[in-house]
Amino acid sequence: MGKMFNVAVVGATGAVGQVMLSVLAERKFPINEIVAVASAKSAGKRVKFGDRELVVQDLATFDPATAVEGGIDIALFSAGGSISKQYAPKFAAAGAVVIDNSSAFRYEPDIPLVVSEVNPQEIANRPRGIIANPNCSTMQMLVALAPIHRAVGIERINVATYQSVSGTGQKAIEELERQNATLVNGGEAQAQVYPVQIARNVIPHGGDFCDNGYTTEEMKLVWETRKILGDDAIQVNPTVVRVPVVYGHSEAVHIETRAKITAAQARELLARASGVEVVDEPRGGGYPTPVTHAAGRDPTYVGRIREDISHPRGLDLWIVADNIRKGAALNAVQIAECLAQAYS
Numbered sequence: 001m002g003k004m005f006n007v008a009v010v011g012a013t014g015a016v017g018q019v020m021l022s023v024l025a026e027r028k029f030p031i032n033e034i035v036a037v038a039s040a041k042s043a044g045k046r047v048k049f050g051d052r053e054l055v056v057q058d059l060a061t062f063d064p065a066t067a068v069e070g071g072i073d074i075a076l077f078s079a080g081g082s083i084s085k086q087y088a089p090k091f092a093a094a095g096a097v098v099i100d101n102s103s104a105f106r107y108e109p110d111i112p113l114v115v116s117e118v119n120p121q122e123i124a125n126r127p128r129g130i131i132a133n134p135n136c137s138t139m140q141m142l143v144a145l146a147p148i149h150r151a152v153g154i155e156r157i158n159v160a161t162y163q164s165v166s167g168t169g170q171k172a173i174e175e176l177e178r179q180n181a182t183l184v185n186g187g188e189a190q191a192q193v194y195p196v197q198i199a200r201n202v203i204p205h206g207g208d209f210c211d212n213g214y215t216t217e218e219m220k221l222v223w224e225t226r227k228i229l230g231d232d233a234i235q236v237n238p239t240v241v242r243v244p245v246v247y248g249h250s251e252a253v254h255i256e257t258r259a260k261i262t263a264a265q266a267r268e269l270l271a272r273a274s275g276v277e278v279v280d281e282p283r284g285g286g287y288p289t290p291v292t293h294a295a296g297r298d299p300t301y302v303g304r305i306r307e308d309i310s311h312p313r314g315l316d317l318w319i320v321a322d323n324i325r326k327g328a329a330l331n332a333v334q335i336a337e338c339l340a341q342a343y344s
Contacts, residue, residue: 004031007031007074008076009078010079011080012042015166016101019324021047072094105132116335117273120335136167138225144319152261159221168242171192198244202242204240218240248323253318255314299326
């Protein structure tokens with residue numbers, strides 16, 4: 001038997017934390033002891049791990065060095081940036097490798113930013129004991145684009161995202177459901193989580209506005225793409241849109257490559273790519289959508305692959321994935337699996 005690991009899931013009662021626990025159980029990660037950790041208000045609650053239930057422990061009093069015999073080996077964090085900044089270094093100092101799902105460390109040069117199918121070699125370069133999970137929109141885009149970039153190079157990416165409300169959190173899901181129910185009954189929708197009504201609407205806004213007119217959610221696609229692909233020359237022009245979908249982000253992606261690649265060549269390349277499933281037939285329903293393909297599933301789905309009629313080296317793709325699963329929880333577990341393999 002290979003090495004078994006003591007694992008902590010921090011933020012275990014949140015949407016991503018619960019999926020992390022589910023994915024760890026489903027993929028039979030080599031666990032010796034597993035601990036669910038969250039804020040004081042969630043301490044004492046129970047969360048599912050396979051056919052077991054774990055009692056949630058209070059992060060404020062949790063000691064990663066002594067909580068289980070031998071200390072915590074791997075900590076999966078999904079509790080927000082401020083919590084990660086405060087507690088992730090403490091877990092790392094106690095000997096744990098922290099895989100953080102927040103934006104707290106993504107842009108720091110000595111913290112690897114990893115998509116498991118794209119740059120797993122960066123996992124070994126973790127001088128601070130912390131590995132960052134990218135933004136969900138960047139992650140699914142690069143799972144699909146990295147094989148093309150490796151083959152012919154990408155000069156420019158134009159991307160418009162269609163992001164589900166679960167990316168904002170549970171309160172946003174509840175707001176969408178509440179607004180839908182109100183509108184069905186002839187009432188007027190009230191917006192609290194989003195600046196305007198999300199039900200029956202689309203909102204071209206994610207994050208905070210920057211001085212350049214873009215938003216922080218849009219700029220993440222620029223910064224993270226360059227860091228993950230290791231290529232600062234790639235130009236990225238993003239527009240983030242929130243849509244009234246519960247689970248699954250979609251992206252209309254238009255790329256300009258350094259060398260010509262045909263749609264047929266790209267289709268064949270993507271069909272062989274790790275983590276990608278091609279759904280691309282020129283008929284009604286012959287393309288992926290959040291509901292019919294992505295929600296609750298692992299792959300990044302790619303369809304509508306076609307050559308750009310306005311550019312000699314242009315290629316258009318439609319990319320869909322579950323933002324909670326592949327966009328957060330699954331990638332964190334896949335990074336943990338890479339760590340485990342290093343010990344085998």
